[in-house]
Amino acid sequence: MxxxxxxxxxxxxxxxxxxxxxxEIFLRxxxxxxxxxxxxxxxxxxxxxxxxxxxDSLAIRITPDKATRTIxxxxxxxxxxxxxxxxxxxxxxxxxxxxxLEQNAIDANGAATDAADATTNATNGAATDAADATDAASGxxxxxPKGAARSDISIIGQFGVGFYSAFMVASAVRVxxxxxxCDEAFAWESDGREGYSVRKAQRAQAGTDVxxxxxxxxxxxxxxxxxxxxxxxxxxxxxxxxVRYPIQMELERHRAKPKPDDAPDDYQIEYEDVLELETxxxxxxxxxxxxxxxxxxxxxxxxxxxxxxxxxxxxxxxLHVEGAxxxxxxxxxxxxxxxxFYSRDYxxxxxxxxxxxxxxxxxxxxxxxxxxFVRGVVDSPDLTLNISRETLQHxxxxxxxxxxxxxxxxxxxxxxxxxxxxxxxxxxxDFGQSLKFGIYSSYGQNREVLADLLLYxxxxxxxxxxxxxxxxDVREDQEHILYAVGDSLERLKKLxxxxxxxxxxYDVLLGDAEVDEFALMMLGEYSRAADADASGSxxxxxxxxxxxxxxxxxNDTSVPRSYTLKNIMSEGLDLGTEEEKAAAEQVEKDNEPxxxxxxxxxxxxxxxxxxxxxxADAPVCISSSGPISLEMEKTFAxxxxxxxxxxxxxxxxxxxxxPVFAKLKAAFAEERSEExxxxxxxxxxxxxxxxxxxxxxxxxxxxxxxxLL
Numbered sequence: 129m130x131x132x133x134x135x136x137x138x139x140x141x142x143x144x145x146x147x148x149x150x151x152e153i154f155l156r157x158x159x160x161x162x163x164x165x166x167x168x169x170x171x172x173x174x175x176x177x178x179x180x181x182x183x184d185s186l187a188i189r190i191t192p193d194k195a196t197r198t199i200x201x202x203x204x205x206x207x208x209x210x211x212x213x214x215x216x217x218x219x220x221x222x223x224x225x226x227x228x229l230e231q232n233a234i235d236a237n238g239a240a241t242d243a244a245d246a247t248t249n250a251t252n253g254a255a256t257d258a259a260d261a262t263d264a265a266s267g268x269x270x271x272x273p274k275g276a277a278r279s280d281i282s283i284i285g286q287f288g289v290g291f292y293s294a295f296m297v298a299s300a301v302r303v304x305x306x307x308x309x310c311d312e313a314f315a316w317e318s319d320g321r322e323g324y325s326v327r328k329a330q331r332a333q334a335g336t337d338v339x340x341x342x343x344x345x346x347x348x349x350x351x352x353x354x355x356x357x358x359x360x361x362x363x364x365x366x367x368x369x370x371v372r373y374p375i376q377m378e379l380e381r382h383r384a385k386p387k388p389d390d391a392p393d394d395y396q397i398e399y400e401d402v403l404e405l406e407t408x409x410x411x412x413x414x415x416x417x418x419x420x421x422x423x424x425x426x427x428x429x430x431x432x433x434x435x436x437x438x439x440x441x442x443x444x445x446x447l448h449v450e451g452a453x454x455x456x457x458x459x460x461x462x463x464x465x466x467x468x469f470y471s472r473d474y475x476x477x478x479x480x481x482x483x484x485x486x487x488x489x490x491x492x493x494x495x496x497x498x499x500x501f502v503r504g505v506v507d508s509p510d511l512t513l514n515i516s517r518e519t520l521q522h523x524x525x526x527x528x529x530x531x532x533x534x535x536x537x538x539x540x541x542x543x544x545x546x547x548x549x550x551x552x553x554x555x556x557x558d559f560g561q562s563l564k565f566g567i568y569s570s571y572g573q574n575r576e577v578l579a580d581l582l583l584y585x586x587x588x589x590x591x592x593x594x595x596x597x598x599x600x601d602v603r604e605d606q607e608h609i610l611y612a613v614g615d616s617l618e619r620l621k622k623l624x625x626x627x628x629x630x631x632x633x634y635d636v637l638l639g640d641a642e643v644d645e646f647a648l649m650m651l652g653e654y655s656r657a658a659d660a661d662a663s664g665s666x667x668x669x670x671x672x673x674x675x676x677x678x679x680x681x682x683n684d685t686s687v688p689r690s691y692t693l694k695n696i697m698s699e700g701l702d703l704g705t706e707e708e709k710a711a712a713e714q715v716e717k718d719n720e721p722x723x724x725x726x727x728x729x730x731x732x733x734x735x736x737x738x739x740x741x742x743x744a745d746a747p748v749c750i751s752s753s754g755p756i757s758l759e760m761e762k763t764f765a766x767x768x769x770x771x772x773x774x775x776x777x778x779x780x781x782x783x784x785x786x787p788v789f790a791k792l793k794a795a796f797a798e799e800r801s802e803e804x805x806x807x808x809x810x811x812x813x814x815x816x817x818x819x820x821x822x823x824x825x826x827x828x829x830x831x832x833x834x835x836l837l
Contacts, residue, residue, distance in 0.1 A: 498566025
């Protein structure tokens with residue numbers, strides 16, 4: 129037995145026990161290595177006329193054997209000589225594929241600049257890691273004619289440790305290989321501990337067999353599962369479904385025997401179990417096929433199967449980007465939220481592939497959280513992966529992709545809103561909170577991205593509207609986008625401050641989600657071009673898919689007018705005319721002792737009592753002063769925990785034009801202090817009930833009403 133050519137035990141232990149976190153990926157690694165070996169043979173055949181290559185026969189075969197507890201991964205690729213086995217397998221972390229890239233000067237697009245060297249220097253990568261996918265896998269070498277463009281060649285292994293992932297599940301590994309053009313075959317064997325042996329062997333054709341003898345099952349590990357055809361099928365579909373060569377396995381099928389020619393009329397059909405060689409992978413990714421080559425039905429079938437959704441997607445986005453970072457993306461907007469979407473257990477993110485091999489099922493870095501409902505895949509040959517191929521080394525690559533993907537999703541959603549409004553409103557009902565939370569959680573930093581996508585109920589228009597649509601019908605003197613937030617739209621419509629605002633020609637946006645108050649506060653302000661139909665601009669930019677439309681919904685040629693968002697229950701919001709404001713100030717000044725007495729009667733429940741300029745018919749309302757609004761107070765009160773919750777600084781506003789105010793003035797003037805206090809407490813309780821806030825003491829409130837009656 130020969131020793132490994134490095135500090136074998138320590139490095140091998142690191143490879144087996146530390147680099148990889150998921151045992152099942154051994155099959156992905158070995159399949160990728162086999163694909164490399166076939167790629168190299170295809171590449172060599174382009175310049176070596178002595179190689180007669182039947183490309184239709186190129187394949188990878190998996191053979192499980194329960195009797196011997198072995199699983200074999202075979203390829204008919206370039207194969208290895210004794211020297212190759214020594215170099216590629218005897219030296220841990222040596223990459224034959226990396227050698228191949230360097231010796232043949234294959235650039236980032238897979239193009240070879242030295243075909244002559246390819247003939248003499250190509251080595252087998254059947255034992256190399258398929259980790260770093262920096263070479264494009266466009267096209268298919270398995271189907272290209274001899275002399276095809278060298279960009280069809282894709283070599284994905286560069287670290288040389290993927291082969292050793294086999295020892296995570298195997299107690300021994302035997303590699304039987306015969307190099308292309310050689311008459312002899314050799315076998316490399318090791319138990320993955322200290323060394324290996326290389327001996328002559330028998331193999332009828334060029335290629336490589338990797339034979340794993342699985343470990344015995346333990347209390348926590350079921351290695352026998354990897355011998356089950358169903359498990360193998362699932363792993364191939366999960367990780368290697370889009371490897372360009374057929375991955376085949378014999379599967380047992382139950383079928384009817386042929387009916388004999390002389391069978392009697394009452395012949396009973398007989399059945400038999402037979403082994404049939406079947407292809408487990410689909411090979412060509414749907415996202416790399418031309419748009420005209422894929423039907424809507426095929427896209428829907430892919431979405432349903434890959435993302436386990438019974439419904440067809442609401443929208444589909446295809447993206448192909450070439451440049452410093454090349455990638456394809458196929459994205460879907462679900463029609464309905466999954467049951468666990470707003471739970472802690474939900475994980476967003478896109479499936480990340482490199483050269484058609486799955487790297488991560490859900491790469492959360494590819495999507496901002498607020499677009500976490502989007503499902504899909506991103507496939508890039510240019511990503512710099514770590515040695516285990518389970519994480520990335522350079523997150524700036526993911527950030528670049530995420531930024532472009534988010535931009536394209538926004539464009540699609542704007543088009544969705546503009547051209548299929550009913551469906552968009554259904555979408556927003558399910559996913560709108562995610563968009564709102566994206567504004568709130570970023571402290572408003574994402575408002576430029578998300579503000580155009582928001583919908584709120586317009587009390588004036590009596591429908592869901594965007595912020596742009598709200599601003600199409602504002603008063604000339606209006607400075608704010610007014611909103612009210614509560615637990616019910618029906619109750620909000622009836623609020624006195626809302627009905628009074630409508631009577632004065634103002635519109636009020638209504639929101640009934642807990643996050644609304646926080647999101648709208650963080651949104652802060654919103655700008656709309658004064659002379660542009662923003663909705664149309666947004667739709668046009670989205671339809672064109674222009675990258676310059678990052679501010680879709682804006683007209684850059686005009687000066688935007690900015691509106692601050694204002695809760696209609698905030699103190700200091702004056703909706704009256706200048707004359708009304710001046711009159712209110714005078715009434716407040718003239719009755720300052722009365723308002724001070726009313727505030728004392730409420731014993732600190734309110735910060736002050738003032739005259740309101742926003743009430744028409746109602747005698748009183750509650751507003752808030754300071755950073756915490758009344759809705760925030762209600763939200764905080766619902767949170768778990770026994771500590772004292774933050775409260776809004778309440779302000780009691782009195783309608784000086786209401787008959788009740790005359791009674792208050794009379795009671796104060798006649799020094800009927802107890803009656804004034806009772807009036808004040810009842811009005812305050814009334815204001816609380818209208819606002820949806822709990823009474824501090826319901827029994828005392830009932831008694832005060834009885835006294836008045």
